Amino acid sequence: MSLLTLPEAVATRSLALTALVMAAATWRYRGDLEAERPAALVRFANGRLRSPESLRFTVYRSRDTAHPRKRHRRILVSETERLCYVGHNFGSGVMRCNSLCRYFVGVLDKDSGQMEVYNAEMFNMQPLLSDNLIPDDAKDYQKKSYREKVDLCIEAFGTSKQKRALSSRHMNAVGNDIVSTAVTKAAANIIDSKGVTALMQDVAQDDVQTISAFLPPCHEDADRPEHVYKFEDILSPTEYEALRVPAAALASATAEDITKKAEERSHCSFVLEELKFLPADEKSRDHKARCLWFLDTLIKFSHLKVIKKKHPMGPECPHIISRKLMKNFTSLTYNNGSVQNLVSASMKAKITAYVILLALHINNFQTDLTVLQNDMKLQESRILDIAKALRLKISKAKGGLGLENDQNHKLGTLSLPLPMQKAPAGQRKRKKIN
Template sequence: MAADVLPRARWLYCGERDESRRAVLVQFTNGKLQSPGNMRFTLYKSKDSTNPRKSHQRILAAETDRLSYVGNNFGTGALKCNTLCRHFVGILNKTSGQMEVYDAELFNMQPLFTDESVESELSELALGNQIRTYREKMDSCIEAFGTTKQKRALNSRRMNKVGSESLNLAVAKAAENIIDSKGVTALIGDAIHDDLQDDSLYLPPCYADAARPEDVYKFEDLLSPAEYEALQSPSEAFRNVKSEEILKMIEENSHCSFVIEALKSLPSNEESRDHQARCIWFLDALIKFRAQKVVKRKSALGPGVPHIINTKLLKHFTCLTFNNGSLRNLISDSMKAKITAYVIILALHINAFQIDLTVLQRDLKLSERRIIEIAKALRLKISKRRVALAPDREEDHKLGTLSIPLPPAQNADRQSKRRRIT
C-alpha cells in the first residue's frame, strides 16, 4: 500500500521571462465547446519588440469545422482581468511529485463570421445583399436583443459618426470653395508666406515700437529675476577674473573668442561688473549647450550649474523625443537657431547693442549666410568693418547693430531659395 502512495508534491515556478512557455487560457462568448479536441489554435505576436506598449500584444485565432474564433489581449475586446490579476497553470508530474507552475493569459474568444455563413441572417434582418462588417452585425444584434444601456451607447456612437462625417464634408466643401475662389497659385504663395512666418517662432518677443534699443528685446525675456539671481555664484570666477587667468583661457581654448574679449573689457564699477559677468557666463553656457546634439543626462552642462538654469536649458532649448524605448532631450536644428538668436540678443545687451557677427559666427560654427539671416530676422542693421589681425594683415567683419527705428524684418535669402524650389 505504501508503494501506491504519491510522493509529496513540490512546487516549481518556471517564471515569466520566457514568453514562449506562457500558458494560454480561453473562454468563448457564445457557449462551451462540445469537442475541444477538434480546435486548431494559432497564436500571433507583435513584431514591434522595441515599443514597450506593443511588444506584449497577442492575437489568438481558433478554428473548428463550423466557425472561426479570434481573441486578443489589447484593444476594446481585451479582458481587464489580465491587468488586474495574474493567472497561473500548474502541471503535476505524478511520478516525481513536482508541480511546474507557469504564467497564463486569458483570452476572450469571439466568433468570426464569414459572408457566406450569414446570408440567411442578412435576409432575416432585411438588409438586402449588402456585405457588412462584424461591427455592423453586432450592432444589428444590439438593436434586436440589447439592453437599454447598450442601445443608448449604440445611438451615441452613431450620432458621433454622423457628426464626424458631416464635419468632413463641410471641410472638404470649404476647401473646394477656397481653391475655386483664390486659385492654386495664390494658395501656394500664402503657404510660403506662412512658412516664413514660422521661422520667427524661435525669436524672443520683439517690441518694435520701443523708444530705446534696450527695450526692443527686454532683458527679462532672456533671464527671469530668479534665473538672474541664481547666476551670482557660478559667475563669480568671471567677476574676479585676472589677466593671467584670461591668458590661460586663451592657451587652453576653454572659452570662445567673444567671451574672452568680453572678459578683457569688464567695467571697474562693482555693480556693472557683476551684471556683465552674469550675462557673459550665461552666454558662454548657451554656446557650450548648443554644441551638443543629444543631452544624455539631467545636468545639461555637468555639475556646478544651478538647477533653475539647467531646467531652463532643457525646457526652452530642447525637444523631447522617443527613441529605443526611452525619452531623450534632442537639440534639433530649429532649437539651435533659437539658441543662436538668444546668444545674439544677449551679446547685444553685453556690448552696447553693436556686435561683431563674424566673431560670433565662428564661435557658433555657423556659415556667414546663416548668421546674417538670423540677424536680419532680429531686425539688426548689417554693416562691414575692416579689422586688423596683425600689423600687416586685415580682414572684413560683419557688424550687427540694434538701433531705433528698426528696419523692416527680412528673410531674403531663405525666401529666394524657396522661390527657386517652387
C-alpha cells in the same frame, strides 16, 4: 473492350499478367492516338459522377506549335448540368504524376485477342467556380514583389491576427492614396488660383514666421533699443541672481587668467575677447560677467545633440539654469521606449537668437555676428536669417577677434525705428532661379 492504365516502370510485367488473364492476348504499342496527342485519362477532384457516360469533352490545344514546351499544352473542358469542369497539363495546378510517370491505355479486342497500347496523359478535372477559365500564369506570380507574395500567403494560410493586420494595412494604404490624391488636387487648385510667384512669397514669409516663433517677445512700440527685447525676457531676476556665484570667476579674471583660458579654449572667442574689456565699476563688471557666463553656457549647450545627463553643463551650473536649458532649449523625443531631450535644429535657432540678444545687451546693441557664427558653428546665411528675424540692421566691418583682417565681418545693430521684416536671402535666391 477494356481500359487499363500502366506506369512505364511496370509496363512489361502488367501487360504480361493481362495477357495471361485474358486468354493469352497479344499487344502492340501504337504511340499517340493522333500526332502528338496522347489519350486523355480524367479524374474528377470533387467526387464520383452519377452518369459519366453522358459527359462530352472539349480539348483546347496551344497554337504555338514551334515552341518545344508550349506545343504540348492542352486544356480539357467538360460540362454537366450543374457544373463546368476544367483540367490542364501545365501551370501551377498540374498533377506531378505526369512528370514522374508515363501512362498508357490498352484497348483489347476480345475476339482477336489483340491489344492496342497508346500513350495517355492524366488530367485532374476541377469544378470551375468563377468566370476565369484559365488560372493565372506563373509568370504573373514571379512579377509580384516579395511583399505581395507574403500577403498572398497570409490570405491563404495566415492566422486570424495576421489577416486582420493585413486588412488594416490595406485599408491604411487606400486611405493614404485618397489623402495623397486630395492633397495633389488641392495643391494644383492653389497653384492655379494664386500662381507660383505668390506661393514663393508665402513660403518665404512662413520661414520668417517659423524663426519668429522661437524669439523672445518683441516690443515694437518701444522708445529705446534696450526696451525692444527686455533683459527680463532673456533672464528672469531669479535666474540672474543664480548666476552670481558661477560668474564670480569671470568677474575676477586677470590678464594672465584670460591668456590661460584662451590657450585652454575653455570659453568661446566672443567671451574671451569681451573679458579683456570688463568695466572697472564693480556692479557693471559683475553684470557683464553674468551675461558672458550665460552666453558661453548657451553656446556650449547648442553643440550638444542628445542630452543624456541630468546636469549636462556640469555641477557648477546652478540648478535653476540647468532646468531653464532643458525646458526652454530642448525638444522631447522617443527612442527605444525612453524619453530623451534633443537639441534639434529649431532649438539651435532659438539658442542662436538668445545668444545674439545677450551679445546686443553686452555691446550696446551692436555685435559682431561673424564671431558668434564661428563660435556656434553655423552657416553665415543661417545666422543672418535669424538676425533679420530679430529686426537687426546688417552691415559689414573689417577684421577682429582672431580672424583674418581682410575677412569681412557682418555686424548686427538693433536701432529704432525697426526695419520691416524681409524674406531670408536663401529664399530670394530660389525665387530668382524659378
